[in-house]
Amino acid sequence: MISLNGNQLTMKQMKAILYEGASINIAEEAKAKVIASRARVEKIVQRDETVYGINTGFGKLSDVKIDEREVNRLQLNLIRSHACAFGEPFSEVVSRAMMVLRLNALLKGYSGIRLEVLERLEWMINEQIHPVIFQQGSLGASGDLAPLSHLVLALIGEGDVFHHGHRYAAKAIFEKFQLVPIELRAKEGLALINGTQAMTAQGIVNYIEAEKLTYESEWIAAMTLQGLRGIIDAFHPAVHAARGFVEQSDVASRMRDWLAGSKLVTKQGELRTQDPYSLRCIPQIHGASWQVLAYVKEKLEIEMNAATDNPLLFEDGTVISGGNFHGQPIAFAMDFLKLALAELANVSERRIERLVNPSLNEGLPAFLSARPGLESGAMILQYSAASLVSENKTLAHPASVDSIPSSANQEDHVSMGTTAARHAYMILCNARRVLAIEAFCALQAVEYRGMELMSPRTQAKWQELRTFVAPLQEDRVVHDDIEKITRYLKP
Known part of the structure; x- marks a missing residue:
């Protein structure tokens, strides 16, 4: 209670x-x-x-x-x-x-x-x-x-x-x-x-679901990194301490935990000198999204305990017509959240491309297909991910700059905060599906590499997801598989 x-x-x-x-x-x-x-x-x-x-x-x-x-x-x-x-x-x-x-x-x-x-x-x-x-x-x-x-x-x-x-x-x-x-x-x-309870309510749901998704994105990225024989040196604590962003260091620390004991990761110079940004910069990119989440949480927790109606009646008998109903703080927070979620999806789509592209995937089968040519494998999954991240780019336009007057110009500046919150949730749903696609592809990639070589923590994730998503042994309709992983990534 x-x-x-x-x-x-x-x-x-x-x-x-x-x-x-x-x-x-x-x-x-x-x-x-x-x-x-x-x-x-x-x-x-x-x-x-x-x-x-x-x-x-x-x-x-x-x-x-x-x-x-x-x-x-x-x-x-x-x-x-x-x-x-x-x-x-x-x-x-x-x-x-x-x-x-x-x-x-x-x-x-x-x-x-x-x-x-x-x-x-x-x-x-x-x-x-x-x-x-x-x-x-x-x-x-x-x-x-x-x-x-x-x-x-x-x-x-x-x-x-x-x-x-x-x-x-x-x-x-x-x-x-x-x-x-x-x-x-x-x-x-x-x-x-x-x-402001409509925008704040949607904002709270956005935050709770976004926080979970951002955590989930880390094991997905760790699985992808192993599928691509990524370089673990980029997550060394000294690198991130040298920059000073706490969230970046925290992501790097969690990535090291996810990758601990893996025989699929490499050292710099072992296979290549350095990884592409979508792998090497996971702490920097995901860490920046965590910074946004911290800002959003702070503003939402203030607003959920705020008096936002008008007029307000005070204990001394004073009645004042003010403007606490104006949603600008939450509008800004939701527009900011849109950027953080869109970028999680953007970098995830780039990792998907590396998993399926035979020119980039370090020897994995083309499009992760068992029989490339006869079968297309995960080719069109990357198309779908690209479509979702492109849609996010249009939704990420800030609603908060789009004021329009109402009530015969008495209410001559408005926040559009509820539009921002709704669009943020649409971006969140798209991002979740992109990360589900990455997870699907990463599961397939590590199977080609050898599941027994994975880190124990990601191997446990692989085993859990394989209870409801079968390996891609031949072309099949994968819509339901992606939807199952998407539901798994929700609170």
């Missing part, structure tokens, strides 16, 4: 909630803050003070005063009008992450929402009832308004939800559990949708 209080949620805890089935609860100290914050909203309504989002319109309509009798209707209208996202739904894991993040942000006590609304969110998370939230439609400023509105639709008994792998009408789920939908009151609709 993971307690949420708005301030201490970590990436490790999110991983447990999203991938390991951990439940959550609302910390007692947070409940008191929520109740006090709600009391401040009630006082504003009673005094008929003019406060944005409580008794005014939204965006360019913020100067329109709303009658006290209509403030609840205002919130319902907000959700219905803003629930206009499109495209494919976010995955259930991203939807779940959005719910957890929005709940955690509202527990900080700056948002004026009722505790019972948050307790309904808590219940839905623990029952694994995940709103159907469409991916396209957020500008990443004023919050992820359209996607989060679809989250709130489920709370009020409208829209659809996923539950144990099936899709249902939200109203039907509440009837099944004998619960009535939430009726929104003053400020609550705005409090629920005015935040």
Whole structure:
């Protein structure tokens, strides 16, 4: 059980909630803050003070005063009008992450929402009832308004939800559990949708999956290095200490561990003086991606504990309209992550080329085929990898530089952070398949060299993968093999 209080949620805890089935609860100290914050909203309504989002319109309509009798209707209208996202739904894991993040942000006590609304969110998370939230439609400023509105639709008994792998009408789920939908009151609709939780949720999933893939890329590279009789001297600790990047040294250290005891690696001058960059510079290239991951993690862990709605209600009674909903920090982080993942795929594709190219693969059969000419072997796998990395290059264009004004130019600069996060995940999926192709080819290459000569750790990997991917003894459809390895590389 993971307690949420708005301030201490970590990436490790999110991983447990999203991938390991951990439940959550609302910390007692947070409940008191929520109740006090709600009391401040009630006082504003009673005094008929003019406060944005409580008794005014939204965006360019913020100067329109709303009658006290209509403030609840205002919130319902907000959700219905803003629930206009499109495209494919976010995955259930991203939807779940959005719910957890929005709940955690509202527990900080700056948002004026009722505790019972948050307790309904808590219940839905623990029952694994995940709103159907469409991916396209957020500008990443004023919050992820359209996607989060679809989250709130489920709370009020409208829209659809996923539950144990099936899709249902939200109203039907509440009837099944004998619960009535939430009726929104003053400020609550705005409090629920005015935040960066769509981009941050997708960003967290991106990070967790990217971290695993980046670790996995190292044993794959180590297997390729052995298949190509690579030179181990390039991983000597002195080389990397001389440059000073910790992440680079860490990759070199892990590569030495993966290669320890191998009779397939060579020394410089033994077969050749030096390797190509795709082998020799693994610590430098992969290490740079680790630097990006560290940056991304830092920004996500700040944002997952941030108050990102507007206005914020402070303990002294001050109500301030600010701009914490602007997603620029996460937009930059996601655009940066795109580069790190695209480069992992780029260098992997170059290693694939060396494995299959008879001019470069140190005596391995052409295209790793048992009967080159009659059979094409892994020839077209390299084509597919090349296609994926080229697609990544177009997706890597920074979304964060592509602002466009909205709401009659009241909201005249936006982050496009959710687009950046979505594209980062697309690059991640492509990179994972490229690395799966490299793994497939590396398995074949070390078999030609002699599995008994591999390092013990990579030999164990070879044995594990061979339980579900057979050797390429003759041409066959390998789509399913690559998909099996791809799934293996996921959390």
